[in-house]
Amino acid sequence: MAQMARLVRASLRCYPARWRQRHGDEAAELAALLISDGKPAGSIAWSYLAGAAREWLTPRPGRRVSVVAGALRKWLTPPPGRRVSVVAGALLAAACLLGVSAGLLASAGPARAASTGKPSGHSQCRPGSPEPDPGMLSAPGLLPAPGRAHANIQEAGHGQSC
Amino acid sequence: MAVSRQDVLRRVGEASVLILISLAGGPKHGYALIQDIKELADVELGPGTLYGALDRLERLGLIEPLPAEDRRHPYRITAPGAAALRVHLDAVERVSAAGRLRLQLGGI
Numbered sequence: 001m002a003q004m005a006r007l008v009r010a011s012l013r014c015y016p017a018r019w020r021q022r023h024g025d026e027a028a029e030l031a032a033l034l035i036s037d038g039k040p041a042g043s044i045a046w047s048y049l050a051g052a053a054r055e056w057l058t059p060r061p062g063r064r065v066s067v068v069a070g071a072l073r074k075w076l077t078p079p080p081g082r083r084v085s086v087v088a089g090a091l092l093a094a095a096c097l098l099g100v101s102a103g104l105l106a107s108a109g110p111a112r113a114a115s116t117g118k119p120s121g122h123s124q125c126r127p128g129s130p131e132p133d134p135g136m137l138s139a140p141g142l143l144p145a146p147g148r149a150h151a152n153i154q155e156a157g158h159g160q161s162c
Numbered sequence: 163m164a165v166s167r168q169d170v171l172r173r174v175g176e177a178s179v180l181i182l183i184s185l186a187g188g189p190k191h192g193y194a195l196i197q198d199i200k201e202l203a204d205v206e207l208g209p210g211t212l213y214g215a216l217d218r219l220e221r222l223g224l225i226e227p228l229p230a231e232d233r234r235h236p237y238r239i240t241a242p243g244a245a246a247l248r249v250h251l252d253a254v255e256r257v258s259a260a261g262r263l264r265l266q267l268g269g270i
Contacts, residue, residue: 023213025233030192030209044209051210055217 004041005032011045014052170222171250177207177215182224182239182247189228189238192216219243 008031012024031044171179184190184198192212200206207215216237219225224243228236239247 019213019217023217023235026192026230026235027209027213029233030196030212033193034196034209047208047210049210050208051214054210054214 004035007041007045008035008048011048011052014049015055016052019052019055169249169253170224170246172253174218174222175215176205177211178219179247179250180205180207181212181215181219182243185225185237185239186244186247189236191231191234191236193234195237 009028012020012027012031015024027048031041031048034044035041171182180199180203181195184195184202187198190198192209196207196209196212216225220227220237224240224246225237226240228238
C-alpha cells in the first residue's frame with residue numbers, strides 16, 4: 001500500500017510546480033479515494049504521468065517550448081547513483097508520447113463530431129470563426145434548412161484537420 | 163450580457179464536455195465528478211485527464227473553483243459555461259438528428 005502511494009506521489013511530482021501548488025494535495029487525496037475504491041494504483045499513476053506530460057507540452061503564456069524541452073531533458077538525465085531515474089525516464093518518455101496521442105485523440109473526439117462549420121478550408125478552426133450554419137446539415141435532396149443556402153455535409157467534413 | 167452562439171466546446175474534447183454536463187447538475191469536486199460521469203455516460207475518467215480538463219475549462223472561464231472543503235476544491239459551472247454547453251448540445255443534437263434521418267432514408 002505504501003509502495004502504491006509512493007508510486008502515485010512520484011507521478012504527481014512530474015507535474016509543473018504551478019500545477020502541484022494548485023492541485024497537488026487534492027490530486028493525492030483523489031488518488032487515495034480511487035485506490036480505496038479498488039482502482040489499481042498503477043493506472044492512477046499512469047494517468048497522472050500522461051497528464052503531467054500533457055501539462056508540460058501544453059503551451060502557456062510566458063513559457064517557451066525550449067523551457068519545456070529543458071525540463072524534459074533534465075528529467076531524462078539520470079543523476080549519479082540513482083538507477084530508478086532510468087526507468088522513470090523511460091516511463092516519462094512513453095507518457096509524453098501517450099500524452100501527445102491522447103491529446104490528439106481527445107481533440108478529435110465527439111466534441112468535434114458536432115462540427116457544422118462552413119466548407120471554407122480551415123477557417124472553422126479559428127477562434128473567430130462564424131457561427132455554424134444549420135443549413136450545412138442537409139444533404140442534396142434532404143431537408144435544406146428554410147431560408148438557408150443548400151450545402152453538402154460531405155463538403156463540410158473536408159479540411160477539418162486543425 | 164451578450165451570449166456567444168459560437169460552439170467553443172467543439173475543440174475541447176469529450177472529457178471537458180462531460181465535466182460541464184456533470185457540473186450543470188450542481189458543484190462537485192474531483193472524486194464526485196469521476197463518479198457522476200461514470201454513472202451518466204459510462205466513461206471512467208482518469209484523474210490526470212480530469213485535472214487537465216478542469217484546468218482548461220477554468221482557463222476558458224467556463225467553470226470556477228469554490229472555496230476548498232478540507233483538501234477538496236469543488237467546481238461550479240459559470241454562466242458562460244452553461245451558455246457554451248447549451249450551444250454545443252444544440253449542435254450535437256442537430257448532427258444527431260441529421261444522422262438519424264439519413265439512416266432512416268437510407269433504409270440502413
